[in-house]
Amino acid sequence: MSSITEVAREARVSTATVSHVINNTRYVSEEVRARVMLAIEQCRYYPNAHARSLASGRSKVIGLVISDIANPFFPELVKAIEEAAFERGYDIFLSNTNYDPERTSHYVQRFIERKVAGVAVMTSEMKKELIDELSHRKVPVVFLDVGEAGMQMSNLRVDYEEGIEQAILHLVALGHRRIAYISGKVDIRSSRRRLEAFQKTMRQLFPDVPELIFYGNFKIEGGQRAANEILATGVDNLPTAVIAANDLTAIGAISQFESAGLNVPRDISVVGFDDIDFAALTRPALTTISLPRNELGRRAVEMLIRILENPEERGVEIRIPTNLVIRQSTAPAPIKPAQDELRRTPMVEKQLV
Amino acid sequence: MSSITEVAREARVSTATVSHVINNTRYVSEEVRARVMLAIEQCRYYPNAHARSLASGRSKVIGLVISDIANPFFPELVKAIEEAAFERGYDIFLSNTNYDPERTSHYVQRFIERKVAGVAVMTSEMKKELIDELSHRKVPVVFLDVGEAGMQMSNLRVDYEEGIEQAILHLVALGHRRIAYISGKVDIRSSRRRLEAFQKTMRQLFPDVPELIFYGNFKIEGGQRAANEILATGVDNLPTAVIAANDLTAIGAISQFESAGLNVPRDISVVGFDDIDFAALTRPALTTISLPRNELGRRAVEMLIRILENPEERGVEIRIPTNLVIRQSTAPAPIKPAQDELRRTPMVEKQLV
DNA sequence: GTATCGTTTGAAATCTGTTGGTGATAGCAG
DNA sequence: CTGCTATCACCAACAGATTTCAAACGATAC
Numbered sequence: 001m002s003s004i005t006e007v008a009r010e011a012r013v014s015t016a017t018v019s020h021v022i023n024n025t026r027y028v029s030e031e032v033r034a035r036v037m038l039a040i041e042q043c044r045y046y047p048n049a050h051a052r053s054l055a056s057g058r059s060k061v062i063g064l065v066i067s068d069i070a071n072p073f074f075p076e077l078v079k080a081i082e083e084a085a086f087e088r089g090y091d092i093f094l095s096n097t098n099y100d101p102e103r104t105s106h107y108v109q110r111f112i113e114r115k116v117a118g119v120a121v122m123t124s125e126m127k128k129e130l131i132d133e134l135s136h137r138k139v140p141v142v143f144l145d146v147g148e149a150g151m152q153m154s155n156l157r158v159d160y161e162e163g164i165e166q167a168i169l170h171l172v173a174l175g176h177r178r179i180a181y182i183s184g185k186v187d188i189r190s191s192r193r194r195l196e197a198f199q200k201t202m203r204q205l206f207p208d209v210p211e212l213i214f215y216g217n218f219k220i221e222g223g224q225r226a227a228n229e230i231l232a233t234g235v236d237n238l239p240t241a242v243i244a245a246n247d248l249t250a251i252g253a254i255s256q257f258e259s260a261g262l263n264v265p266r267d268i269s270v271v272g273f274d275d276i277d278f279a280a281l282t283r284p285a286l287t288t289i290s291l292p293r294n295e296l297g298r299r300a301v302e303m304l305i306r307i308l309e310n311p312e313e314r315g316v317e318i319r320i321p322t323n324l325v326i327r328q329s330t331a332p333a334p335i336k337p338a339q340d341e342l343r344r345t346p347m348v349e350k351q352l353v
Numbered sequence: 354m355s356s357i358t359e360v361a362r363e364a365r366v367s368t369a370t371v372s373h374v375i376n377n378t379r380y381v382s383e384e385v386r387a388r389v390m391l392a393i394e395q396c397r398y399y400p401n402a403h404a405r406s407l408a409s410g411r412s413k414v415i416g417l418v419i420s421d422i423a424n425p426f427f428p429e430l431v432k433a434i435e436e437a438a439f440e441r442g443y444d445i446f447l448s449n450t451n452y453d454p455e456r457t458s459h460y461v462q463r464f465i466e467r468k469v470a471g472v473a474v475m476t477s478e479m480k481k482e483l484i485d486e487l488s489h490r491k492v493p494v495v496f497l498d499v500g501e502a503g504m505q506m507s508n509l510r511v512d513y514e515e516g517i518e519q520a521i522l523h524l525v526a527l528g529h530r531r532i533a534y535i536s537g538k539v540d541i542r543s544s545r546r547r548l549e550a551f552q553k554t555m556r557q558l559f560p561d562v563p564e565l566i567f568y569g570n571f572k573i574e575g576g577q578r579a580a581n582e583i584l585a586t587g588v589d590n591l592p593t594a595v596i597a598a599n600d601l602t603a604i605g606a607i608s609q610f611e612s613a614g615l616n617v618p619r620d621i622s623v624v625g626f627d628d629i630d631f632a633a634l635t636r637p638a639l640t641t642i643s644l645p646r647n648e649l650g651r652r653a654v655e656m657l658i659r660i661l662e663n664p665e666e667r668g669v670e671i672r673i674p675t676n677l678v679i680r681q682s683t684a685p686a687p688i689k690p691a692q693d694e695l696r697r698t699p700m701v702e703k704q705l706v
Numbered sequence: 707g708t709a710t711c712g713t714t715t716g717a718a719a720t721c722t723g724t725t726g727g728t729g730a731t732a733g734c735a736g
Numbered sequence: 737c738t739g740c741t742a743t744c745a746c747c748a749a750c751a752g753a754t755t756t757c758a759a760a761c762g763a764t765a766c
Contacts, residue, residue, distance in 0.1 A: 003752055014716045019754060029714065044489075049466040050407040051752030054721050059403075061467075064447075069428045069435075070630060079422050082449045086456070091463060094417075094447040096435045103439070110444055113402040114414075136397075220634055255636060277423065278631065281573055283608060356722055367746045372724060379725095382744065404722030407751050 002043050011039035022047060053115060062304060063093045063111040065104065067123035071218070072276040073246070073293070077122060080297025088305060090117065099125050112137055118304040121146065124189040140307035142300050142315075145190050154303040154315035156296060158190070161197040163289035163322030164243070167271045168201050170287075170324055171241045175333035176269065180212035180239035182226040182249050191218070194245050194273065212239050216249040223252025231260050240268060240333040247272035247279045247288055254282070254329065265331035275325055284328035291322050355396050364392035375400060406468060415657060416446045416464040418457065420476035424571070425629040426599065426646070430475060433650025441658060443470065452478050465490055471657040474499065477542040493660035495653050495668075498543050507656040507668035509649060511543070514550040516642035516675030517596070520624045521554050523640075523677055524594045528686035529622065533565035533592035535579040535602050544571070547598050547626065565592050569602040576605025584613050593621060593686040600625035600632050600641055607635070607682065618684035628678055637681035644675050 008015040013032060020026045021036040028036070039045075053059040062085050066074045078094070085092050093116060095107040104123075108130045111119055118140040126146065134141050135152060142154045149155045171179055181198045184191030199211065214229050216222030223244060230239065230253075244250035250272030254264050264270055264284055272279055272288035279286040299318055307315060361368040366385060373379050374389040381389070392398075406412040415438050419427045431447070438445050446469060448460040457476075461483045464472055471493035479499065487494050488505060495507045502508045524532055534551045537544030552564065567582050569575030576597060583592065583606075597603035603625030607617045617623055617637055625632055628643035652671055660668060 004754095005752075015753075016716060016718095016755075017714090020715095023754085025755085027714075032715080046462065046466045048407070048468065048752050049463075050403040050412075050468060051721090052754075054401070054403040054407055054723085055752075055754040057721075057754095061446075069422075069432050072425070072428075075422045075425075075428045078447070079449060082422075082447060086448075086459075091446050091448075091467065093414075093444050094431070094435060095439075095444075096432055106439075109399065110402075113399045114444065115401060115403060251634070255634070258636075281604070281608070283611075283636075357724095358722080368723075369725075369747080370745060373745090376724085380744075385745080401722050404751090405724080407753085408722075408724040410724095410751075 002045050004045075004047070007036070007039045007043050007045050010043060011035045057115075059115050059117045060089055061091050061093060061114065061116045062301070063095065063107070063114075063116040063119040065095050065097060065107060065119065065121045065123055065126070067097050067099050067125055069094075069096050072248070072278060073274050073291075074122070076277065077293040077297050080294045081120060081122075081300055082297075084298045084301035088301065090301070090305075097123060097125055099123075101125055101127060105130055108133060112139065117308055118142070120144075120300045120304060122300070138311075140304055140311075140315075142303045142307075144296070144300070145193065149315040149317040152307055152311070152315060154307060155317045156299055156303070156320055157317050158193075158291060158296075158320045159322055160190075160194050161200065163273070163291070163324055164194065164197045165201045166324035167243055167287075167289050168198075168205065170326065171243075171269060171271070171330065171333075172205065174241075174269065174330060175335075176241040177206060177209060177333075178212065178237075178239040179241045179243060180214060180230055182214045182216045182223060182230075182242060182244045182253060184216060184218040184222075184245040184249070186215075188218070191245055198243060216245065216252070218246050218248060220248045220252035220255075223249035223254075224256040225252075227253040227256035227260075231257070238268070241271070241330070242268065243271045243273070245273055247274045247276045247286060249273075250286055250288065250329070251278075251282055254284075254286075265329050267334055269330040269333070271324075271330060279325075280327065282329075287327045287330040288325055289322050290325045292320065296320055355398050357398070357400065360389070360392045360396050360398050363396060364388045410468075412468050412470045413442055414444050414446060414467065414469045415654070416448065416460070416467075416469040416472040418448050418450060418460060418472065418474045418476055418479070420450050420452050420478055422447075422449050425601070425631060426627050426644075427475070429630065430646040430650050433647045434473060434475075434653055435650075437651045437654035441654065443654070443658075450476055450478055452476075454478055454480060458483055461486060465492065470661055471495070473497075473653045473657060475653070491664075493657055493664075493668075495656045495660075497649070497653070498546065502668040502670040505660055505664070505668060507660060508670045509652055509656070509673055510670050511546075511644060511649075511673045512675055513543075513547050514553065516626070516644070516677055517547065517550045518554045519677040520596055520640075520642050521551075521558065523679065524596075524622060524624070524683065524686075525558065527594075527622065527683065529594040530559060530562060530686075531565065531590075531592040532594045532596060533567060533583055535567045535569045535576060535583075535595060535597045535606060537569060537571040537575075537598040537602070539568075541571070544598055551596060569598065569605070571599050571601060573601045573605035573608075576602035576607075577609040578605075580606040580609035580613075584610070591621070594624070594683070595621065596624045596626070598626055600627045600629045600639060602626075603639055603641065603682070604631075604635055607637075607639075618682050620687055622683040622686070624677075624683060632678075633680065635682075640680045640683040641678055642675050643678045645673065649673055 004015045004018050008018045021028050021033050097104045120142050122144045124146050140152045144156050145158050183195045186192050214226040216226040250270050254270050272286045275288045275290035279288045357368045357371050361371045374381050374386050450457045473495050475497045477499050493505045497509050498511050536548045539545050567579040569579040603623050607623050625639045625641035628641045632639040632641045
C-alpha cells in the first residue's frame with residue numbers, strides 16, 4: 001500500500017512521472033510537479049528502498065566492518081564514519097567481527113546479498129579470499145592500513161612512523177635513552193606496523209642501545225602484564241620511558257607502575273598511541289600519539305564515494321598523519337646511577353642488538 | 354548477472370524450485386536439490402536481498418537508534434544487540450542521533466523507506482510523532498525506558514530504584530548520612546528517572562536531611578563542575594558521599610575532589626552508575642550501580658523478534674534490574690566535627706526540605 | 707498542408723525474487 | 737486398464753520502483 005502507483009493515480013500521471021519528480025531525473029512541468037508533490041503528501045508516501053535498488057542497482061548503504069566496538073578506538077571512528085555517511089544520504093550496516101574470521105566472512109556474504117554500495121574494512125582480520133570475493137563482485141572497498149590500492153579498492157595508510165618518531169624525539173629531548181616498547185600481538189597487522197616504525201627510528205638514533213620490546217594485547221590487562229615484565233628486569237636495567245602500542249596498554253602499564261611504587265612521569269615516562277577520548281582524562285593525563293579518527297572516518301567515506309562515482313578510475317592510497325600530543329605522563333629522565341652505568345658499556349650492548 | 358534465473362537454467366529447473374531449495378519452503382526431491390545446490394555453487398550465487406524482501410515483504414534488518422556512541426554506555430550495548438541480532442540472521446542499521454531530534458526524524462524516515470523489520474530505540478530523544486509514524490506503518494519498536502508498551506511496541510523498563518536503594522543502603526551501612534547526588538540534565542528522561550529514584554529512597558530513610566542535588570551533564574567535565582560546586586558549599590557542609598548519575602560523572606567528580614586535596618574514598622565516597630568497562634580500572638576502582646547492558650541488548654532483540662513473530666499480540670514491558678557493584682571508591686564515613694554539628698540541628702534542616 | 711522539431715508525458719520492459727495454482731508423472735487399488 | 741492420490745516441478749502473477757522508447761502536442765518552417 002502507498003506505492004508509487006497510488007501516488008500516480010492520485011496525481012493523474014504515470015508512475016514514470018512520479019519517479020522523475022522524486023529523483024529529478026528529467027524535466028517535469030511545474031504544474032505536474034506540484035500535483036505530484038501534493039499527491040505524495042496526501043498518500044504519506046515513502047519510496048520503497050528495496051524496489052528502488054532492485055530497479056536501479058544502486059543502494060546507498062555502506063557496510064562497515066570493525067573488530068571490536070568495545071575498544072575505545074572504534075566508537076570514535078564509527079561516529080566519524082556515520083556522520084560523513086549520513087550527510088551524503090548513506091546508511092551504515094554495522095558489523096562487529098570480534099576478531100573472528102568466521103563472522104567476518106558471514107558478514108561479507110550478507111553485504112553482497114544486500115548489495116551494499118561499498119564496504120569500509122576497518123579491521124585487519126580479513127582473509128584474502130573475502131577481498132577477492134568483493135573485488136569479483138565489483139564492490140568498492142576502502143581499507144584501513146591493509147593491502148594495497150587497486151581496482152575499486154582504496155587504502156588509508158596511517159603514517160605510524162611520523163608520530164612514533166615525534167614521540168621518540170620528544171623523549172630523547174627529555175634525556176631518555178633507554179626507551180622500551182610494549183607491542184600488541186604481532187599477528188595483527190597494524191600492531192606489526194607500529195612495532196616496525198619504533199624499531200626503525202630507534203635503530204637510526206641509537207644503533208648501540210639494545211632493543212627493549214615487550215608484548216601486550218591492546219588491552220589494559222596486557223599493559224599491566226607487560227609492565228610487570230618490565231619491572232622484573234630489575235631496578236638497574238629499568239627503562240626510563242615506555243611507548244605503548246595503544247592507549248589502553250599505556251593506561252594498564254601506568255597503573256601497574258604506580259602499584260609498584262613508581263611515579264609516572266617522575267620515575268618513568270609513558271607514551272600511548274591513538275589518543276582516545278579518555279587519554280586526556282587519566283591521571284596523569286596521557287602523552288600519546290594521536291591517530292585522527294575523525295579524519296580517518298571522513299576520508300574513508302569520501303574515498304568510497306569517489307570510487308562509486310568514478311568506477312573506471314583506480315583506487316588511491318591516502319596517507320593519514322599521526323602526531324604527538326604532549327600531556328603529563330612524560331617528564332625529564334631521572335638521573336640515577338643505573339643510567340650512568342648504562343652509558344659506560346655501550347659496546348657490550350651493541351653486540352646484543 | 355548471477356541471478357536466480359541463471360541458477361535455474363544451470364540446474365535445469367524453474368526459478369520456483371531454486372527458491373524453494375534456498376528457503377526450504379516446500380519439499381524438493383533429493384536429486385533435484387543436489388542439482389540446484391551444485392548450480393548455486395558454480396554460479397557463485399548469492400540471492401539479492403532487495404528482490405527478496407520486495408517479493409516477500411520481510412527484511413531481516415533492525416534499525417538501531419542510539420544517542421552517542423562515544424558515550425561508553427553505548428558501545429557495550431550496541432555490541433550486545435549486534436551479537437544477538439547476528440545470531441538470528443539480522444543485520445543492523447546504526448544511527449547515532451547525537452541527541453539531535455532533526456537527525457532522529459531523518460533516520461526514522463529512512464528506516465521506513467528501507468522497510469526495516471523493527472526498530473530498537475535506545476535513546477529518549479524521540480518525539481511522539483515519530484513514534485506514531487512508526488506505529489502507523491506497523492513497524493515493531495522496542496524502547497529503552499520510554500513510553501509504554503502497546504500494539505507492536507515493547508518497553509524495557511530499567512529498575513533504577515533497586516540499584517540506587519542498594520547504593521544508599523550500602524553508604525548508610527558505612528555510616529554516611531549526608532549523601533549528595535549529581536544528576537544529569539533533567540530534560541533527559543532516564544536522567545530524571547534516576548534522580549527521582551534517589552529522592553524517593555532518601556526521603557524515606559532521612560526525611561529530615563536536606564536534599565543535596567547538583568547537576569552535571571552525563572560527561573566527565575560535568576562531573577568536575579558539579580564537584581566544584583560541592584566543594585564550594587564549604588568544608589563544614591561537605592557531604593561524606595556522592596552518588597553520580599553515571600560513571601563518567603563520577604569519574605569527573607573523583608578527579609576534581611582529588612585535585613582539591615581530598616582523598617577518595619577516605620574523605621568522601623563516590624558511587625557511579627552504569628558500570629562501564631572502565632569503571633573497574635580507574636583508581637580508585639569505582640563502586641557503581643550496574644546496568645546490565647548485555648541483558649539489555651539481548652532482551653531488546655528478543656522482544657523485537659517476538660513482536661515480529663506474533664504480530665497480533667500486545668507488546669510487553671520487561672523489568673531490567675540494576676544492582677550495586679562494590680569496589681574501592683566507597684569507604685566508612687569520616688568522623689568530623691562537621692558531622693556532629695549536623696546531627697545537632699535536624700529540625701532546622703527539616704524546614705529546608 | 708505537411709514536414710520538422712523540441713517539449714512533455716506515458717506505456718511497457720526490466721530488475722530479481724516469492725508463491726499460489728496447475729500440470730505432469732508415478733504408484734496403487736479396483 | 738482406468739481412476740485416484742501423492743509427489744514434484746513449472747508457469748505466471750506479483751512486489752514497487754527505474755528507465756527506455758515512443759507518442760502526443762503545439763509551434764514553426766517551407
